[in-house]
Amino acid sequence: MINYGLITINTMFLSLVGMLVGFLLGITINTKLNIWFYLIVGVFIAYMLGSLPYYNFPMSYSFILSLVGLLFGNIINKVFKK
Amino acid sequence: MILYYDINYDIILILYPIIEIAIILLILVMNMDLQLASFITAGILAIVGLYGVFFVDNVLKKIIALSALGNGVNLTLIAIGYKAGGIVPIKMPSMEFTMFATKAVYPLPQALVLTNIVIEASMLAIMLALSIVFYKKYKTLKASIILKED
Amino acid sequence: MSYINREIAVSLSFMFFGAAILYSVYNINVVEGVNAIYTHSYIIPNFVTAVLFDWRGFDTLGECLILINSVLVTGMVFGRGLFNSEFLKEVYGNQKKLNIDEIEGFTPIIKVLAIPMSIILMILGVYVILGGHITPGGGFQGGSLIAASYILAIVSFGIRNCPINFNHKFLETLESFGALIFLILGLTGIAVSGYYLLNIHSLFGMNVFPSPTGLENAGIIPYLNTAVGLKVLAGLSTITTLLSSERVIVKNISD
Numbered sequence: 001m002i003n004y005g006l007i008t009i010n011t012m013f014l015s016l017v018g019m020l021v022g023f024l025l026g027i028t029i030n031t032k033l034n035i036w037f038y039l040i041v042g043v044f045i046a047y048m049l050g051s052l053p054y055y056n057f058p059m060s061y062s063f064i065l066s067l068v069g070l071l072f073g074n075i076i077n078k079v080f081k082k
Numbered sequence: 083m084i085l086y087y088d089i090n091y092d093i094i095l096i097l098y099p100i101i102e103i104a105i106i107l108l109i110l111v112m113n114m115d116l117q118l119a120s121f122i123t124a125g126i127l128a129i130v131g132l133y134g135v136f137f138v139d140n141v142l143k144k145i146i147a148l149s150a151l152g153n154g155v156n157l158t159l160i161a162i163g164y165k166a167g168g169i170v171p172i173k174m175p176s177m178e179f180t181m182f183a184t185k186a187v188y189p190l191p192q193a194l195v196l197t198n199i200v201i202e203a204s205m206l207a208i209m210l211a212l213s214i215v216f217y218k219k220y221k222t223l224k225a226s227i228i229l230k231e232d
Numbered sequence: 233m234s235y236i237n238r239e240i241a242v243s244l245s246f247m248f249f250g251a252a253i254l255y256s257v258y259n260i261n262v263v264e265g266v267n268a269i270y271t272h273s274y275i276i277p278n279f280v281t282a283v284l285f286d287w288r289g290f291d292t293l294g295e296c297l298i299l300i301n302s303v304l305v306t307g308m309v310f311g312r313g314l315f316n317s318e319f320l321k322e323v324y325g326n327q328k329k330l331n332i333d334e335i336e337g338f339t340p341i342i343k344v345l346a347i348p349m350s351i352i353l354m355i356l357g358v359y360v361i362l363g364g365h366i367t368p369g370g371g372f373q374g375g376s377l378i379a380a381s382y383i384l385a386i387v388s389f390g391i392r393n394c395p396i397n398f399n400h401k402f403l404e405t406l407e408s409f410g411a412l413i414f415l416i417l418g419l420t421g422i423a424v425s426g427y428y429l430l431n432i433h434s435l436f437g438m439n440v441f442p443s444p445t446g447l448e449n450a451g452i453i454p455y456l457n458t459a460v461g462l463k464v465l466a467g468l469s470t471i472t473t474l475l476s477s478e479r480v481i482v483k484n485i486s487d
Binding site: 133 | 242246249250253254257258260262267270271272274277278279280282283284288291292295298299301302303305306309310322366367368370372446464467468471474475
């Protein structure tokens with residue numbers, strides 16, 4: 001069983017702020033991004049970075065969630081600004 | 083007729099690395115004090131920057147020299163916060179606080195340097211913009227021609 | 233000649249000033265003690281950020297306003313403002329017209345690599361902004377990283393068909409939004425305690441910034457970090473756009 005760490009509002013709030021900032025940046029990117037490529041590379045980089053101190057996660061969740069926010073913003077941009 | 087535009091004064095900029103290598107040798111061989119060595123390096127950087135601002139006849143080189151002067155000031159500030167055997171001022175979860183408080187390096191000069199770097203960057207942007215306009219208007223970057231000093 | 237007198241004066245003042253710098257730097261005496269107050273009270277793990285946003289938050293506000301000022305001045309020189317277009321006509325008027333179709337940018341190798349690298353760099357910038365109160369980093373460093381990713385895209389694709397589309401309105405909104413968040417968070421300090429930019433740890437029995445144990449005193453510092461990061465990213469990107477938009481100026485003049 002993989003240990004995902006303790007997930008509560010106290011530990012995930014920082015990552016959610018990151019998701020918001022990533023979404024802000026993502027709606028400005030015009031090209032089509034290959035989502036699976038970026039997710040795999042992002043998980044690898046997050047695993048190499050490690051989590052922030054005081055947050056006992058196996059990998060950096062704020063990095064992954066910022067990437068998810070950016071990709072989501074890119075999809076929104078593609079759908080609505082056609 | 084003008085003295086300082088005829089001679090190639092850029093040679094003093096070549097002298098700077100030689101002095102720097104001499105200081106590194108002093109630290110390694112003679113066990114010189116690290117703080118004193120940083121102060122002397124900062125002084126030499128500031129003097130080289132001042133020299134470039136005064137005597138070098140090119141606007142871009144003047145801008146580079148001005149950033150060297152700023153770096154000298156930054157290095158002075160950093161060296162003030164030096165502490166022999168100190169640690170980075172970031173408390174990790176495993177550290178005990180009293181041990182950390184006695185061993186940590188002083189954080190105030192580093193914050194001041196961060197302020198200074200941002201101000202230098204904004205100054206650099208303004209100077210580069212003005213130098214672009216100078217070049218478009220006069221087709222040269224020589225200060226002696228821009229100021230119409232023959 | 234009158235220049236010789238001036239030259240001698242400059243040389244003498246350079247000599248004296250340089251000697252004074254070397255003398256004072258050699259004899260400098262560092263007194264320990266005043267700084268001890270900064271290391272003996274624990275606010276957040278990164279003590280440099282604590283000095284920047286808690287002890288000297290007002291100082292940081294002034295520093296941000298300097299960045300805004302520099303963006304304003306650069307825009308005044310050759311921005312959309314163009315308040316003195318006579319001057320710009322005189323400067324830019326007599327050059328040959330650029331043929332835009334001939335400029336195609338770099339080779340496909342750089343174009344393929346530039347987008348993934350700039351996106352990863354962007355996310356790394358967000359990560360550095362968010363970890364500002366725990367690890368080395370913060371708003372200024374992270375904002376510079378995001379601006380660097382934008383510069384990478386501009387250099388490899390050209391400003392015309394750049395995939396990262398930071399247009400003027402977006403950057404303007406982001407910059408004013410960041411400054412506004414900073415000022416309003418300072419006002420909440422006045423509302424609660426009477427001091428501007430005071431670090432409020434908890435409001436109505438709740439943490440202002442929900443964090444795990446050991447970081448309860450973070451308060452408004454992560455919000456301030458994010459605001460400063462957005463503002464620095466917008467400012468540096470605006471300066472880059474202005475410095476690289478010669479074609480826009482030429483087009484504006486010809487109208």
